[in-house]
Amino acid sequence: MKMDLTDAFIRGISAKGRIEYSDAKCTGLKLRVSAAGKKTFALKAKNHFGKTKTVTLGEYPHMGLREARDAAVDARRQMKDGKDVTAERRAKRVALSTAPTLRELVLEYREVGGVRTKIWRPRSENTLPEAQSAIFRVFEPILDRQITILSAEDFAEVMGSYEPKQRGKGSANGSVSRARSYLSTVLHWSAGRKRFGKIGAGRTPRVDAANIEETHDPADSDPTITGKCERVLTEDELAKVLPLMKYPAPASLSGKLDPEDHLRPAAHRFILLTCARLREVAEMCWGDVDFRSGIWTKVPIDKRSRKDSKMQRIPLSDAAMKLLADLPSAQSAASEDLVFPNSVGNVEGNWSRGTAALQEASGTADWTRHDLRRTSSTILHALHTPIDTIADILGHTNSSKRTGLSGAVEHYIVATKILNDVEDVRKVHLDRLARVLDTIESRADEADGVDAA
Numbered sequence: 001m002k003m004d005l006t007d008a009f010i011r012g013i014s015a016k017g018r019i020e021y022s023d024a025k026c027t028g029l030k031l032r033v034s035a036a037g038k039k040t041f042a043l044k045a046k047n048h049f050g051k052t053k054t055v056t057l058g059e060y061p062h063m064g065l066r067e068a069r070d071a072a073v074d075a076r077r078q079m080k081d082g083k084d085v086t087a088e089r090r091a092k093r094v095a096l097s098t099a100p101t102l103r104e105l106v107l108e109y110r111e112v113g114g115v116r117t118k119i120w121r122p123r124s125e126n127t128l129p130e131a132q133s134a135i136f137r138v139f140e141p142i143l144d145r146q147i148t149i150l151s152a153e154d155f156a157e158v159m160g161s162y163e164p165k166q167r168g169k170g171s172a173n174g175s176v177s178r179a180r181s182y183l184s185t186v187l188h189w190s191a192g193r194k195r196f197g198k199i200g201a202g203r204t205p206r207v208d209a210a211n212i213e214e215t216h217d218p219a220d221s222d223p224t225i226t227g228k229c230e231r232v233l234t235e236d237e238l239a240k241v242l243p244l245m246k247y248p249a250p251a252s253l254s255g256k257l258d259p260e261d262h263l264r265p266a267a268h269r270f271i272l273l274t275c276a277r278l279r280e281v282a283e284m285c286w287g288d289v290d291f292r293s294g295i296w297t298k299v300p301i302d303k304r305s306r307k308d309s310k311m312q313r314i315p316l317s318d319a320a321m322k323l324l325a326d327l328p329s330a331q332s333a334a335s336e337d338l339v340f341p342n343s344v345g346n347v348e349g350n351w352s353r354g355t356a357a358l359q360e361a362s363g364t365a366d367w368t369r370h371d372l373r374r375t376s377s378t379i380l381h382a383l384h385t386p387i388d389t390i391a392d393i394l395g396h397t398n399s400s401k402r403t404g405l406s407g408a409v410e411h412y413i414v415a416t417k418i419l420n421d422v423e424d425v426r427k428v429h430l431d432r433l434a435r436v437l438d439t440i441e442s443r444a445d446e447a448d449g450v451d452a453a
Contacts, residue, residue, distance in 0.1 A: 048082035138179035177219035245269035264354030287335025315427035319434035
């Protein structure tokens, strides 16, 4: 039966048996009505080989008349191009039924990402990797939904409704931005986009995952996050905090501990003197320091794979060596003892409290331990330290690889220092950094003296 189909007609139609209507406006479009009242749109048309085929388009009312006409035109074009529309639709249904949930996809990528970066590796046996934990917190409402049915709008809605978990924190924009960034890599990997675009680089099989980069990054419009990776302490701020970063700790910072038992202020200064990462300092043992040669042996923690996480031997400035030598356990500690332990000898875990105390006592704010590392590297740059030397101090690169030398050259640093008194260029610049910090601190002391007078 051929007729000009309308939505009103379709809504009101009923049949005692199966009946089929042909749409007069769209060639080949059929409306099939079953005895049970089920209404289905289909297209009957010839394919590339001239053979008549029928393709089911969708069920009314989930598919409206206008959508059915558009789908019929698209399906007819694909059939003319030689595509098997029915087979493709069947494959999509199978893919949809077997697609992983967001939670499952993140766990899959954890095995891949853990080889590449530390944020996908747990720091201890009973903790989640940083990236996984951030994603699970922010996107918890949709973790168990299939990835192929999640749209960019779904991700945006969850991000927009996420509230900070930390009491007293006014915004969750930082947490959402980090989770968004971590998840973006997972989705690109699963869909074979960007650096995962080459065959074999991404997930096999690929899945049709939304591109979360189409959503708004809340950090872009949050003035408190702007420049979050560029924070450097000013000279005035250093002048305020440096006098407090010493051992024994100032009484105003020691809290319940005796000043002689409080090592966090000195550890903050050690970060400034060495450009080290907090974790490197927190896990540093006395056996890692060769007091005869002034070399600190440490394992970099930001390498792209465990295989590449080789020892880094870094010279310490005279100021850094004196700081260590003045600590109470310098002469009596066992090699496996921590240099900057907590009150019971374990790895210090409450660094935020120590930093907050330094900020309150100095009248400064909004800086982190990593900002100290960035501040010192910025000072080195201002002192015209070669970029390669700064990179070596930071542990970002291996200079021997850039110059074509064997990585074994690192093993000879100690020997050459002892036998030939060869001065490491890194130590030269770290000593200059220490002198700059001393100068800033001495100016602060002089200013305090003038004010007192």
